[in-house]
Amino acid sequence: MTNPQMVMYEEEFNQIQAIVDRLVKEANARVVFIIDKNGQLIAASGDTEQIDTTSLASLTAGNIAATGGMAKLLRESEFTTQFHEGEQSNIHIQLVGNRVILVVIFDNKTSLGLVRLRVKKASEELNRIFEALLQKVQDPARETPFAEITDDDIDNLFND
Amino acid sequence: MSFINYLSREINCKIVYYGPGLCGKTTNLQFIYNKTNPEAKGKMISLATETERTLFFDFLPLALGEIRGFKTRFHLYTVPGQVFYDASRKLILKGVDGVVFVADSQIARMEANLESLENLRTNLAEQGYSLDKLPYVIQYNKRDMPSIAPVEELRAMLNPGNVPDFEAVAVSGGGVFDTLKAIAKLVLTELKRSGG
Numbered sequence: 001m002t003n004p005q006m007v008m009y010e011e012e013f014n015q016i017q018a019i020v021d022r023l024v025k026e027a028n029a030r031v032v033f034i035i036d037k038n039g040q041l042i043a044a045s046g047d048t049e050q051i052d053t054t055s056l057a058s059l060t061a062g063n064i065a066a067t068g069g070m071a072k073l074l075r076e077s078e079f080t081t082q083f084h085e086g087e088q089s090n091i092h093i094q095l096v097g098n099r100v101i102l103v104v105i106f107d108n109k110t111s112l113g114l115v116r117l118r119v120k121k122a123s124e125e126l127n128r129i130f131e132a133l134l135q136k137v138q139d140p141a142r143e144t145p146f147a148e149i150t151d152d153d154i155d156n157l158f159n160d
Numbered sequence: 161m162s163f164i165n166y167l168s169r170e171i172n173c174k175i176v177y178y179g180p181g182l183c184g185k186t187t188n189l190q191f192i193y194n195k196t197n198p199e200a201k202g203k204m205i206s207l208a209t210e211t212e213r214t215l216f217f218d219f220l221p222l223a224l225g226e227i228r229g230f231k232t233r234f235h236l237y238t239v240p241g242q243v244f245y246d247a248s249r250k251l252i253l254k255g256v257d258g259v260v261f262v263a264d265s266q267i268a269r270m271e272a273n274l275e276s277l278e279n280l281r282t283n284l285a286e287q288g289y290s291l292d293k294l295p296y297v298i299q300y301n302k303r304d305m306p307s308i309a310p311v312e313e314l315r316a317m318l319n320p321g322n323v324p325d326f327e328a329v330a331v332s333g334g335g336v337f338d339t340l341k342a343i344a345k346l347v348l349t350e351l352k353r354s355g356g
Binding site: 007036055062066068155158 | 221
C-alpha cells in the first residue's frame with residue numbers, strides 16, 4: 001500500500017481535540033474540523049450539531065483531491081490553502097503536512113486575516129502530532145483489533 | 161486505506177464502485193440508500209451534471225454493525241464512468257480498500273466494459289495498488305435487458321482471476337446487497353490478514 005494506515009489513539013486524539021477547541025475560540029470560528037485526505041472525520045469542535053460533518057468531510061476531501069490534481073497539472077506539488085466566501089459563511093481549508101485537512105467555518109464575527117493567522121499556528125502543532133502518530137502506527141509491534149477477529153465474527157456481521 | 165479510531169472504536173473503510181458510463185454504479189448506491197435503515201446511513205451525496213450523469217462522485221456512508229466492539233463503517237463511492245472524466249476517477253481511487261466493478265451485461269457494451277476494466281487497472285497501478293491484491297468483486301448488471309451476453313461469456317472476458325461475481329438488476333435491487341456484502345467481507349478479511 002502506498003499510504004500508511006490511519007489510526008487514532010486516545011492520547012493523540014486528546015491533543016488534537018485540544019488544538020481544534022482552542023482554534024474555535026481564538027479564531028472566533030463557528031466550526032473547526034480535521035479530516036484525513038480520504039474524507040474520514042478525525043476531530044471536530046464548535047457548533048457541529050448544525051452541520052452534516054460526514055458529508056462535509058467527504059466533499060472537502062474530494063475538493064482537496066481535485067485541487068491537488070489541478071496542482072499536478074501545473075507542476076505544483078499542492079495548493080495548500082483554499083478559501084470559499086459565501087454570504088453568511090466562509091470556509092478556510094488548509095492542508096496540513098500533506099496528510100490531513102484542517103477546515104474552519106466562520107461568519108462575519110471574525111476576519112479572514114485572524115483565521116489565517118490562527119490556522120498557521122495550529123497547523124504547525126498538528127503537523128508535529130501527526131508525524132509522531134505516523135511513527136507510532138508504523139511500529140510493527142503495535143497491537144491491532146484485528147488479530148482477535150475471527151472469520152465467524154465477520155460472517156456474523158452479515159447474518160440478518 | 162482504512163481508518164481505525166480507538167477512541168470512538170470505529171473502523172472506517174472505503175469502497176469504490178467502478179465501471180463504464182451508465183452501467184448502474186449510482187443506481188447501486190441509490191438502492192442501498194433506499195433500503196437501509198435511517199440510523200445505519202448518512203446522507204447520500206451525488207455530484208452530478210444537470211442530466212444526472214455523475215460528474216465527480218456519489219458518496220454514501222453506511223454502518224454495518226459491530227465486530228468485537230468496533231463499529232464498522234463503510235464509505236461507498238462511485239466514480240464518473242464517462243471516458244473523459246479520467247482525472248476525477250483517479251482521485252477517487254486514492255485510499256481505496258475495496259473495489260466493485262459494475263459491468264453492463266448488454267452485448268453492445270462489451271467493449272466499454274473491457275476499456276473500463278483496463279482503465280481501472282491502470283489507475284490503480286498509478287496509485288501503487290494492484291487489482292490482483294485488492295479486495296475486489298464483479299457485478300454483471302442489467303440482467304433484465306433484452307440483448308445481454310451470457311454470464312459465462314462475461315466471466316471469461318472480465319473475470320479471469322475468478323473473483324466473487326454476481327448477477328444484478330440494480331434498478332430493482334437484485335444482487336445489489338449480495339455484491340455489497342461480498343466486498344465488505346473481503347475488505348474486513350483483508351484487514352484481519354494484514355493486521356490492520
